[in-house]
């Protein structure tokens with residue numbers, strides 16, 4: 001981050017220099033043009049047959065000299081600008097590690113399956129963002145088989161979001177009614193919130209539309225068991241139809257936040273219902289990578305010094321732990337207290353009868369005959385009674 005700030009500072013300085021150079025040059029050219037035009041006018045009134053007078057000749061020579069010196073000055077400034085631009089390159093070299101690419105693990109993407117998964121992640125990212133044509137080009141170039149069933153939820157989600165951003169509620173409402181059962185399972189109140197927005201819009205139209213608001217209010221009946229308090233609030237709005245909600249105790253219902261919230265609520269619920277993560281996996285991996293990069297570069301230099309280059313590339317685990325922000329933690333991990341290793345799919349955590357948890361490899365090592373003694377309590381038990389745990 002510090003590197004970015006340093007570079008930004010230098011770039012800002014350069015931009016300021018460019019601006020002042022541009023302004024100065026423009027002024028100089030203006031003055032020169034005026035000067036030459038004046039000279040031209042004076043020469044034009046002169047009788048051509050008599051030739052130039054001595055004073056005019058001197059004037060032309062002076063102008064020539066001036067032009068030359070201005071030209072030299074401008075080219076000097078131009079050279080100075082050039083060197084400032086090349087200094088930015090040096091700032092970038094100084095603040096960033098040019099060797100970032102060297103920690104790429106090319107072997108990982110050499111595998112066809114991994115490569116197509118990677119392309120799929122990029123493709124999904126663009127579908128998520130609503131850049132359908134970009135996503136489709138990537139799918140074609142990467143020979144990805146994208147069926148409509150897979151891409152449809154992204155396209156639909158984007159269309160609905162776009163509508164919500166333009167304060168058009170109906171597509172989202174239709175979607176939430178269609179997915180009512182799943183949304184209820186997720187304890188989502190999206191449908192209620194969408195109806196509430198439509199209701200408020202009707203209230204805002206004033207007494208002439210009050211009958212429509214009353215008719216719409218009947219839709220809230222179905223939500224009464226869960227949203228009772230919110231519905232009471234909405235009914236209170238009827239008292240302020242004439243005076244307007246702005247000065248009422250319910251003015252919060254008019255806030256911009258309601259619309260921003262509904263967009264994020266819809267995105268979250270739509271992702272849950274369709275089984276997608278709320279954040280783009282590509283962005284999540286990228287930001288995790290950015291955080292891990294300094295540590296990875298440090299490991300790389302240590303590995304190079306100790307000449308054990310295989311440690312980084314031949315392993316699907318990093319040789320050290322790299323701490324990421326808590327928002328990057330997606331599931332808890334379990335490290336075996338006996339072997340001091342993180343458990344994996346092949347070596348899962350097992351719960352012993354006594355309640356203590358160790359990894360399968362540790363259990364195998366501890367078995368003697370058909371019995372195993374818990375290394376903590378130590379209760380003797382059959383290794384077959386241990387149960388696999390899933391975090």
Ligand SMILES: [Zn+2]
Pocket residue numbers: 352354355356374375376377378379
């Ligand atoms: Zn035990």
